Amino acid sequence: MIYIDTEFTEVEIPVPWGHVAGKWYGPADVRPILILHGWLDNAGSYDTLIPLLPKDRISYLAIDLPGHGFSSHIPEGMTYSHYDYLWLIHRIREIYGWPKVSLMGHSLGAVLNFLYTAIFPQDVDMIINLDGMIPMTTADFVTKKLIANISNTTKFMIQHLNPKSQPSYSKEELIERMIASSYGSLSAKDCEYLLRRGIKGSESKPNKFILTSDSRLKSLHVISLSQECYDILLQGINCPILNINSDTKQTAFSKQNISEKSIEDMKKKNPNFQNHKVSGKHHVHLSHPERVSGLITEFVLKYRSVKSKM
Secondary structure: OOOOOOOOEEEEEEEOOEEEEEEEEOOOOEOOEEEEOOOOOOHHHHOOOHHHOOOOOOOEEEEOOOOOOOOOOOOOOOOOEHHHHHHHHHHHHHHHOOOOEEEEEEOHHHHHHHHHHHHOHHHEEEEEEEOOOOOOOOHHHHHHHHHHHHHHHHHHHHHHHOHHHOOOEOHHHHHHHHHHHOOOOOOHHHHHHHHHHHEEEOOOOOOOEEEOOOHHHHHOEOOOOOHHHHHHHHOOOOOOEEEEEEOOOOOHHHHOOOOHHHHHHHHHHOOOEEEEEEOOOOOHHHHOOHHHHHHHHHHHHHHOOOOOEO
16 A cells, blocks of 8 residues: 655744654644654654544644654753653643643553543543553563663663764664564564654764664653552543554563453443454554554544634
């Protein structure tokens, strides 16, 4: 299937440490659906999906989270965390003056959707989750992640302070590394969309590229609570939810999207909760967007108000 690029406007949202970059699709006077990508991806993750979604008086804003893509890196000496990204959603709402926010997210982005909506249920009017929702709760994952993050933080901080020491690669090498790190979820073609915002030419090595992402992202500090805590948080979410999971679980982040008990609880409590499974891998929204676009289109047209002005 051939995907045709849809026209968009490149935007820069001012923040105290620089800017957050984004791709705005659709009318500028319509409150957009705010779209969040997965860990170490960028707004290019949605380049094949957005062209298949409804456009009539509907806008989309796919951002590069701080440290990703074209967005500024945070100040030196700092680390990235779920908390910072949750505050970012709140900050963007306040900058644009949105009374409510509509959210779509993949993987990490879907986790942020859930956490933000659980904290501010009155401020979210709809959520679309793609292969992710509730952060990992298993003791093995949480403890290993904690140990790894704390152990590696200093190393990644030092690496960021010395950009000249940042490794450079050929484009072919980068694609091979991306496919391997995604456990085969990404194809070479998929990588091309992410590389549009994910690399820049090396100043010291001709025909080589370096990553635009911040090396400190490798020690992203996550919010990890017990399943009981997340079950309580779920109870406060009343807005329409579309939860789409892939049927192939390859990574630790995609193995536990939402428990069966949580799904049943959401179905009982929220009549506007939808849960679907589609054939594909973790990046199915990028590699085979037609498998999720119909579900998203139906959901958006049903719950997204045409009166959603800025």
